[in-house]
Amino acid sequence: MSAPAPKITEAEWTVMRVFWQLGEASLGDVVRALEDQLExxxxxxxxxxxxxxxxxxxxxxxxxxxxxxxxxxxxxECQLDEGKTFLQRVFDGRLTPFVAAMVEKEEISRDEIRELRALLDEAEKKTSTRKRS
Amino acid sequence: MSAPAPKITEAEWTVMRVFWQLGEASLGDVVRALEDQLExxxxxxxxxxxxxxxxxxxxxxxxxxxxxxxxxxxxxECQLDEGKTFLQRVFDGRLTPFVAAMVEKEEISRDEIRELRALLDEAEKKTSTRKRS
DNA sequence: ATCCAAAGATTACGCTCGTAATCCTGAGCC
DNA sequence: GGCTCAGGATTACGAGCGTAATCTTTGGAT
Structure with missing residues (x-):
């Protein structure tokens, strides 16, 4: 497989987001894209x-x-990678306790809960019609 | 409210996990608790x-x-704080896209999906029987 | 009384990060 | 033919991090 996604820092994420929007850019493009939201x-x-x-x-x-x-x-790719690293460091690699914490302590909106449930229903449907990998 | 939880680095999380297990400890306790899993x-x-x-x-x-x-x-507290920071940096502060990415790309186990759904059902029941805060 | 081992205080050292400044070069404008 | 401006290359500089070593104190073992 190709090289793994490198570790991207806070400030670098800001830059990468511009590239993911523009797809390709020069230095000037990025500077101009950012100049109104930070200095x-x-x-x-x-x-x-x-x-x-x-x-x-x-x-x-x-x-x-x-x-x-x-x-x-x-x-x-980068989001997934970062997400796995985060779960590893903070939640012993498990997603469920993280979602549980967010739901319990943060008063996630009911809309968001419904969104999540819809998403999980969909995922369950898919895995149930597909043989286990 | 009290001071916010400070930013804890990777290596420091390893130490804090020991304290959250032991509750209170001396230097030696921590050294002994860690000596078999890392050097x-x-x-x-x-x-x-x-x-x-x-x-x-x-x-x-x-x-x-x-x-x-x-x-x-x-x-x-620390997990929640770290989690919010992570979502902010990587997923524009939103939980749903993160869960979606994990579910779609990582082949989260069906068991875990069921766990998550149960959790969301429970949360929904609670918010629906409780007046909005 | 003596010596050791554990732990506190101080110091170290190379790396990454955030945030640039300086220097240089070439392209376009007058 | 100079001047300016964008952008590349090089350098900076202090903070935080990972990973300790050294120096000092002191309570416990012999």
Whole structure:
């Protein structure tokens, strides 16, 4: 299989989200996409992007004098990876206790509970019509 | 309200888990509790505990020549806090997409799906018989 | 009385992160 | 032909982290 999704830090997630929206972008594109929601200097954004390239989360291709960058991993891959790491660290790898805590302590809205149930019904239907892997 | 639960790092979670099991412990207790599952030198454990005291996650009380330490926050508090931070960073603060990703991509076991559904049923019953807070 | 082992206090060291600044180069504008 | 501006390359710098070592004190064993 291909390389695993690298560990992405807090600030880097902000940058990656831009790429997952735009698909591909130059430094300027990212700076402009972010300039109204936070006040990072262009050099800061460049640093983050350089580190993301170094750790393999972005790929860069030379386009004339400048570069174009695009994500090396889908948002889904990174989210899943991050999620598993989080569960491992905090909930011994198990999802159920996390959901239980959120539901009990955080007063998740009834809408969200219904959403979740619908989702689980759907999943159960699928696994029941498919042989166990 | 009291101070918010401090940010606990990976290695520190390992230490805190021991305290949540033991309730209260000396340095030696923690060292002995950990020595078979990883090879941390006693000074390493001491460093982690010192930092945990500094950041307010442990409280220490002088007991004769040594100290006894105990957690300043419950495991539930810390887990919930960490969970909310995680969702914020990775899933825009929403639980449902996370569960959806785990269910779709990770082939969560049918047992776990049933567990989750039971949990949600229970929660729904409670919120429906209780006036909104 | 002596010596050891456990634990507190202090210090270390290389890495990553957040947040840039500096320096350089080339492209476009006047 | 200079000036400016964007963007690449290099460097910075303090905080936090992982992982300890060293120095010091002291209670317990012999």
């Amino acid at each position: 990072w200097k262009p050099r800061t954004v460049q640093s983050l992007m350089r580190r993301l390239v170094e750790k393999g989360a972005l790929v860069s291709e030379s386009q004339g004098r400048d570069f174009r960058y695009r994500p090396a991993f889908s948002q889904d | 941390w030198k006693p000074r390493t454990v001491q460093s982690l505990m010192r930092r945990l005291v500094e950041k307010g996650a442990l409280v220490s009380e002088s007991q004769g020549r040594d100290f006894r330490y105990r957690p300043a926050f419950s495991q539930d």
